[in-house]
Amino acid sequence: MSKEKFPEFVELIKSKGKLFGPVKQKEKYSFEEIKDFSELDFDYQRTIISPKKFITPAKYSTLRFVKFGQTEVLPDDEPQIVMGVHPCDIHAIKILDRLFLGNIKDPYYAKRRENLIIIGHSCLPDDKCVCQSTGTDMVEDGFDLFLTELDDFYLLWVGSDKGLGIAIEAENLLEENVSEEEIQEYVRWQQERSSMFTTSIPSYKYLADIIHLNYDSDVWEQFGEKCLSCGTCSLVCPTCNCFHVDDKIMMNAEEGIRERMLDSCTLPYYSMVAGNHDFRPDRTARLKLYYTHKLKEYIGRWGQPSCVGCGRCIAYCPVDINVITVSNALFEEVCETQEVCDQ
Amino acid sequence: MTASKDKEEISTYKTQPAEILAIRDLTDDTRYFKLRCKDITMNKDFQYRPGQFVIFSLPGVGEATFSLSSTPTRRDFIEFGIRKVGSFTEALFKLKKGDTIDIRGPYGDGFEMEDLRGRDLIIVSGGLGAVPLRSVLLYIEDRREEYNKVFFLNGARSPKDMLYKRDFIAMNQRQIIDTHLAVDEDDTGEWPYNVGFVTQLIPKLGELIDSENTTAIICGPPIMYKFVIQELLKLNIPKDQILMTLERRMKCGQGHCGHCAVGGRYTCLEGPVFTYYDVQHIKELI
Incomplete structure (x- = not known):
């Protein structure tokens, strides 16, 4: 054309x-x-x-209810x-x-x-x-x-x-x-x-193993300390889809909606259950979940990681925690402790 | 709305109205709820396995997941043991007998009771863990001839904190299942059973069971798992025969919302029942 x-x-x-x-x-x-x-x-x-x-969408309703009855909102x-x-x-x-x-x-x-x-x-x-x-x-x-x-x-x-x-x-x-x-x-x-690409993740194909070997690495602690738990990474990531569900009641107290909204595993309370037991109370644990789920666990489940290299986390994380800094830091850690990456 | 049908069919968030047939206090803050689906065919088709869970919906309050506490061998109603710990349960506790609540499910991968036939079973629960395991116990009582030796160890903080105390004492008297009840502390001075942690009861079972042919089933507060598993491993029970049911935050029950992920697994799909073998390397598990 x-x-x-x-x-x-x-x-x-x-x-x-x-x-x-x-x-x-x-x-x-x-x-x-x-x-x-x-x-x-x-x-x-x-x-x-x-x-x-x-x-x-970031927020949409799935159910509308009045005092007696409810309808699904498609x-x-x-x-x-x-x-x-x-x-x-x-x-x-x-x-x-x-x-x-x-x-x-x-x-x-x-x-x-x-x-x-x-x-x-x-x-x-x-x-x-x-x-x-x-x-x-x-x-x-x-x-x-x-x-x-x-x-x-x-x-x-x-x-x-x-x-x-x-x-x-x-x-x-x-x-x-x-x-x-x-x-x-x-x-x-x-x-x-x-030939125009200037940035790469050299360790990408070994990432699942690298993350596995580094599960207890201090690197996570260091990133966790920097992380603001703002959830920007999940908001901009094209594959982040976790959602939260919340009910809202209108001022007349007779009708309301059930809303589904984007959630992020880096936010506090993400893994908290009733009785206030939080399975991931600190930022390190939540950030680790974000990156291990995306780059490692997805491979086990779907055969490929869920990073598509769009660069949004690189552009928008306010404290420079992104797929490049995380994978490079983990890669270096492996190189320091094990002689597995001579190539 | 049945677990046995193809998974494709549980594709909506449509709920079923269920009537509350009975409510009873189990402890100060925990109540027993007995429900029946209002739609007769739905009620008949409501098939589940011990260990599965149901999601309750209260418009305006939200949704929450609850473990089934009844056995599929007794038809026509489902039972729950629910502790008041948050905003949803607070609203739930205001409901009365005859009220209606919307439910969807059952969800999750429960216990494969058929696969356990002929085995020795050690069932260990602590606190609220008694709720899902009551389902297993009643199932076994109804089909006792299918299983070999069955031991049930249940722990609670004190006599007044023991859930289903009446049921379990009756179970102890029936002796269909070898029942051992324990309280951490007996503040009444009248507790006729064991005092101490459930973990202390486990070593005694060593001589009674055939380790290779034993399956252990655990549910309790997060702290309990570590100690109970240690004791069970000392009895040489195979790692893949230690079954545990886990609790996680859940929103959808269909593997979409992400909250219940542990390692690469979604608790709502592949769990809540896991074998210790499968999850031993997942560090954030308990």
């Missing part, structure tokens, strides 16, 4: 539902509702909150389209899908997911992107359409039946045949992009 036709293509997509895309707001990007093509800005590395906000049927999603965030959605749509389906997630159309967009890395290390810099499925932006044109991948439907409708905007030169240009771009 040539670039001139892109606005028209966006217009067509907009007719399918509520359109969201990356918008620049005060130097930061965020997925916002798009009224006009000019609002879209695809030249970005990462939004503050990942597209998880469309499928597991999400609206309105289709939502999110454009400009980068490969890392698509990988993150795949991870969430596995959790929420696995053996036991979550009805709220399933409904939102069903109504979400994902249109991916290629990106170029900055110094915080570590998706090459995590193997999530490319994506082959998990989207409906994926646009790769090259100098004069877009290459469009179709990833689902829904995506195919849109592509067929946009037939007159798309060129059917991709020339040999265009493919060559894509390959060149791909190679160039791969």
Whole structure:
């Protein structure tokens, strides 16, 4: 598809539902509702909150009740389209899908997911992107359409039946045949992009073992001391999905709602049970849970860690506790105590 | 709403109204609740295993998880032992006989009672741990011929703190299960049974059991596990035959909310019953 036709293509997509895309707001990007093509800005590395906000919103009600009776609140049927999603965030959605749509389906997630159309967009890395290390810099499925932006044109991948439907409708905007030169240009771009990554997690493939060997390491203590227990890491992480459930009663004391909201295992009381017994009373224990669950335990459960290398923890943790600092510190610890990492 | 059906089917948060058939005080702060699903077919289909739990919902107050205390061998009602420790239980204690409460479940992986057939059993509970294990005990009493020697050791702080005291004393008299009741401290001076920690009762069982063919089942306050497990290991009971049920914060019961994670496991799906072998290396366990 040539670039001139892109606005028209966006217009067509907009007719399918509520359109969201990356918008620049005060130097930061965020997925916002798009009224006009000019609002879209695809030249970005990462939004503050990942597209998880469309499928597991930060807060939503699941039950509405009055004095005598209650009704389940399911999400609206309105289709939502999110454009400009980068490969890392698509990988993150795949991870969430596995959790929420696995053996036991979550009805709220399933409904939102069903109504979400994902249109991916290629990106170029900055110094915080570590998706090459995590193997999530490319994506082959998990989207409906994926646009790769090259100098004069877009290459469009179709990833689902829904995506195919849109592509067929946009037939007159798309060129059917991709020339040999265009493919060559894509390959060149791909190679160039791969060489642009400046940050990596060298120990990534050994991380599960490293964490296991370091379970009692002082490193956790040091990070725990620095951690503010603010929960920012969970808020911005595209795969953090833990939720809390709370009931709210309206002022008239006759009706209310049950709300589900994002929670974070780094917050106090996360593991506290009735009777005030807290299984993880200190920050060290909670931070350890965050990183071991994400980088180690997920492998046992789903075959891969749940970090997609988006760099959000690197960009937003106020005290520099992130996937790089944690894994490097643990890696160094192993190197000090054991001679296992000569390679 | 049944555990035996495919897991796909417990995919919603839909609750069932259940009527409170009876309420009785167990101790100063703990009450017995007997419930029955209002929907007759639901009631008939409510299948569970000892060790599983149910989530109660009180609109406006919230949801909370409670262990089933009744046995699936006795149909038509379910029982709970509940201590008033928080805002939810406070609201729950205001309900009366005949009131309705919404429940969903059962959830969790309970005890596989069929797999324990023919084995010697040592059942150890402390404090509130008696609640889920009462389910195991009643199950065994109803199918006693399926099991070999069965010992039940139950500890409480003092005579007035012992849950299901009446039931357990009757159990002791029935002698279907070899029951040993203990209190840490006898402030009444009239306690006819053991005084001291339950752990002290374990070594005596050494001569009576066939270690290789013994399964131990434990539930109690976090501090109890360590000492009880030590004693059981001294009796050479295999690590994979020490079953324990754990308590964790839970919101969903379906492996989604994340709160109950221990190591890589979700207590609500793979637990609350774990073998000591499976969890011995999880350091934050107890």
